[in-house]
Amino acid sequence: MNYDSKKTLKGSSAMLRLIRKFNSRWNRIRVPYKLMLIYIPLIIGPALLSMYYLTNNYANEAKVNRISNMTDLLNVLGKKLDDQVHTFEKLSRQIMTDTEIMTLATKQPETTYDRFLIESAINNKLNAIWLNADNNSYIRAIIIATDDQIYTYGKSSILNYDVLDPVYQEKVEQKKGGAVWFEPQAFSDGFSETLSFRLARAIKDPKLHHLGHLTLIIDTKLFTDQFDATVQDIPIKLLDADGEVLLSNEIVLDSNKYQADTYSQEPMYTGWSLSAELPLQQLYASIYDTVKTAVILISICAVIGLLVTHLLVKDLVIPIRKLLRNMKQSIRGVKAEKLQHFAGAVEIVEMNDTLISLMYEIENLIEEKTKQEHKKKNAELRALQQQLSPHFLYNTLNSIRWMAIIQKQDHIKDMLDALNRLLTYGLRGDEKLVPMRTDFAILDDYVKIQRVRYQHFELICQIPEELLDIRIPKFLLQPLIENSLIHALAHADRPGVITIQARAERDYIWLDVIDNGIGMSEEQLLKLKQSKHSEDKHFGFHSVVERVQLHYGEQYGVFINSEQQKGTIVTLKIPKQEGALYA
Numbered sequence: 274m275n276y277d278s279k280k281t282l283k284g285s286s287a288m289l290r291l292i293r294k295f296n297s298r299w300n301r302i303r304v305p306y307k308l309m310l311i312y313i314p315l316i317i318g319p320a321l322l323s324m325y326y327l328t329n330n331y332a333n334e335a336k337v338n339r340i341s342n343m344t345d346l347l348n349v350l351g352k353k354l355d356d357q358v359h360t361f362e363k364l365s366r367q368i369m370t371d372t373e374i375m376t377l378a379t380k381q382p383e384t385t386y387d388r389f390l391i392e393s394a395i396n397n398k399l400n401a402i403w404l405n406a407d408n409n410s411y412i413r414a415i416i417i418a419t420d421d422q423i424y425t426y427g428k429s430s431i432l433n434y435d436v437l438d439p440v441y442q443e444k445v446e447q448k449k450g451g452a453v454w455f456e457p458q459a460f461s462d463g464f465s466e467t468l469s470f471r472l473a474r475a476i477k478d479p480k481l482h483h484l485g486h487l488t489l490i491i492d493t494k495l496f497t498d499q500f501d502a503t504v505q506d507i508p509i510k511l512l513d514a515d516g517e518v519l520l521s522n523e524i525v526l527d528s529n530k531y532q533a534d535t536y537s538q539e540p541m542y543t544g545w546s547l548s549a550e551l552p553l554q555q556l557y558a559s560i561y562d563t564v565k566t567a568v569i570l571i572s573i574c575a576v577i578g579l580l581v582t583h584l585l586v587k588d589l590v591i592p593i594r595k596l597l598r599n600m601k602q603s604i605r606g607v608k609a610e611k612l613q614h615f616a617g618a619v620e621i622v623e624m625n626d627t628l629i630s631l632m633y634e635i636e637n638l639i640e641e642k643t644k645q646e647h648k649k650k651n652a653e654l655r656a657l658q659q660q661l662s663p664h665f666l667y668n669t670l671n672s673i674r675w676m677a678i679i680q681k682q683d684h685i686k687d688m689l690d691a692l693n694r695l696l697t698y699g700l701r702g703d704e705k706l707v708p709m710r711t712d713f714a715i716l717d718d719y720v721k722i723q724r725v726r727y728q729h730f731e732l733i734c735q736i737p738e739e740l741l742d743i744r745i746p747k748f749l750l751q752p753l754i755e756n757s758l759i760h761a762l763a764h765a766d767r768p769g770v771i772t773i774q775a776r777a778e779r780d781y782i783w784l785d786v787i788d789n790g791i792g793m794s795e796e797q798l799l800k801l802k803q804s805k806h807s808e809d810k811h812f813g814f815h816s817v818v819e820r821v822q823l824h825y826g827e828q829y830g831v832f833i834n835s836e837q838q839k840g841t842i843v844t845l846k847i848p849k850q851e852g853a854l855y856a
Contacts, residue, residue: 339551343507347547348539350503355542357408357495361472362452364406368415369450369474369487374398378417378424378476379484385789385839386770392424399426411495413469417476419485427490429834430460434471436488445473445486454543456519457493463799468493468520497522508550519545526552592617596625609633688725691718698747706744706824709736709775716773719751723758730762730769740775743782745847746820752813753786753843761790761841777849784845793835801833814843821845 368374377395382388395417403409403426414427418436425433435441435458445453455471472489500509500522511520540546592615599612609632616622698715713734720732732754754771762769767789774785793801801814818831825848835841 343504343549343551346503347549350499350509351539351541351547353499353503354496354547357499358454358542360407361412361489361491361495364402365452365472365474365487365489368399368402369476371398371402374417375476375478375484378419378422379478381421388422395424396426408495411492412489413467413492414490416488416490417485418488419476428462430462430490434460434469434488434490436471436473436486441471441473442486445475446483448475450475450477456513460490463795464802470495493520496520504549507552510548512546512548514540514544514546526550592621592625596621596628599625599628603628603632609636688722691721694718695722707747708741709743709745710741712745712747712749713741713773715748716751716754719754723755727758727763727769730758730771733770733772735772736775737777740777740782743775743849745784746824749817749820749845750784750786752817756813757786757788757790757841761788761792765790780849782847782849784847786843786845787840789840792837792839792841794837798833798835817845821847 374395377391377398380391382391399415403412403415406412412427414425414429414434416426416434416436417424418433423433423436441455444455451474453473455473457468457470459466459468461467470491470493472491474487476484476487478484496511497520503509506524508524508526509522510518513519595613595615595617602612603609609629612625612629612632614629615625695715695718713736716732716734724730750773757771758769762771770789772785772787774787776783804815814831814833821829821831829846829848832844832846833841834844
């Protein structure tokens with residue numbers, strides 16, 4: 274036998290071995306799976322071919338429909354935005370024609386306190402109008418600017434949203450009381466910038482004499498929310514009369530990958546217009562990708578179906594049985610070091626390793642629990658010993674109180690009584706939250722003590738009766754009162770007034786601590802906001818911030834505004850929730 278014959282015979286033997294191996298595997302496959310492997314290509318092939326032609330026709334028709342639908346959507350969106358514009362113009366007209374607001378705005382305050390009262394009255398009126406307005410959440414601020422005063426309702430901004438800009442005022446005056454919409458502009462409050470529209474009107478008295486300007490600061494989300502609610506994943510832009518982009522939903526198409534056509538509608542009421550970019554290539558790509566993916570997946574599934582089944586049994590079924598065995602042994606109390614480690618799917622192996630780690634952790638916790646019980650007993654003994662110190666302090670204060678009574682020193686007695694109530698309130702009682710009326714009553718005792726040192730100041734509580742039963746953390750406002758006394762009123766050359774106000778708004782409670790002290794400059798205010806809790810100078814303020822966020826969460830906190838030689842306002846925002854704040 275020559276070499277070529279031997280090579281041919283060897284190749285035939287290898288082929289026969291492969292055939293026998295295949296037959297052995299094939300014989301172990303159940304009949305339903307064999308039929309599936311045979312007939313699926315005969316069924317799926319024609320189906321895929323038909324699907325290709327159908328999807329091609331569908332893509333052409335979908336292109337025409339999508340263009341038509343997009344045009345209709347832009348028309349509807351434009352009408353919606355026009356309705357929103359008219360709504361805010363109606364609101365500005367309502368404010369401008371409110372005689373009480375205009376009377377207050379043009380009134381000349383004689384003192385800072387008079388101005389504060391005027392601004393509070395204006396804010397109350399604007400608040401009532403704001404609460405009844407549609408889409409009031411988009412209004413960031415309402416500004417009434419006269420020749421002498423500027424009153425701001427809502428969030429303030431650096432340079433008061435540029436309402437004193439001569440160019441701005443000239444454009445408003447040219448409308449003679451008509452509404453003027455200004456292009457979106459970024460305004461900063463010292464911490465962040467917000468893109469907003471300005472809607473302005475010139476204010477005149479019944480004799481058409483100039484009084485000032487009314488400006489509504491409207492968040493651009495008024496438009497972008499409508500963009501998002503109308504369409505998604507499609508770039509929409511708001512254009513001015515010259516075709517320049519004023520605003521967009523910040524969706525950008527890859528020009529190298531998609532071919533996009535732009536469709537515009539008729540100009541809006543404000544002279545602006547809308548445009549949309551329609552990614553037609555993306556429509557085709559998704560259909561073709563679906564067809565290709567279906568063909569590839571069916572082909573792959575037909576080839577590797579048996580292999581996958583074998584791997585699933587090896588990687589899942591067997592390891593799950595071993596994991597179940599380990600769990601049963603753990604329930605029976607078998608030690609962690611005796612549990613079995615095995616190979617298999619990564620997730621199941623990780624579950625088994627987690628189970629073993631958990632058993633080790635349980636053993637360590639049991640041991641740690643024993644140690645903790647011993648430490649707890651020692652801590653209880655130390656706590657009983659430490660209770661003697663407050664008891665001794667109370668007895669000592671009581672002795673001094675009786676000495677003051679004997680010596681007829683009533684002011685010392687009153688001061689000791691106030692201090693005793695403060696110590697009792699702070700050291701006794703396990704409740705974390707107390708009614709607002711209780712905490713304010715203790716503040717009176719604190720003020721009584723402080724009047725020994727700071728004599729010329731007054732504490733005023735303007736709290737509605739329905740809010741006095743709301744629960745707040747103990748001594749929540751005391752550090753702020755102390756800050757006002759030490760840093761604001763102690764250096765003022767006038768009698769000090771500290772006012773506490775509270776108001777409910779939706780699901781929130783706002784607490785204001787207002788003083789008429791020396792206030793802070795912008796640099797001092799910025800330094801306070803950027804300082805850390807560990808700095809002793811600002812410990813009281815930051816302790817209140819930290820307590821509010823620890824009690825209620827990061828979304829709540831403390832806000833501070835101050836103006837040099839005019840005073841400081843510290844505002845606390847806490848939630849209004851059943852069970853959390855109420856008794």
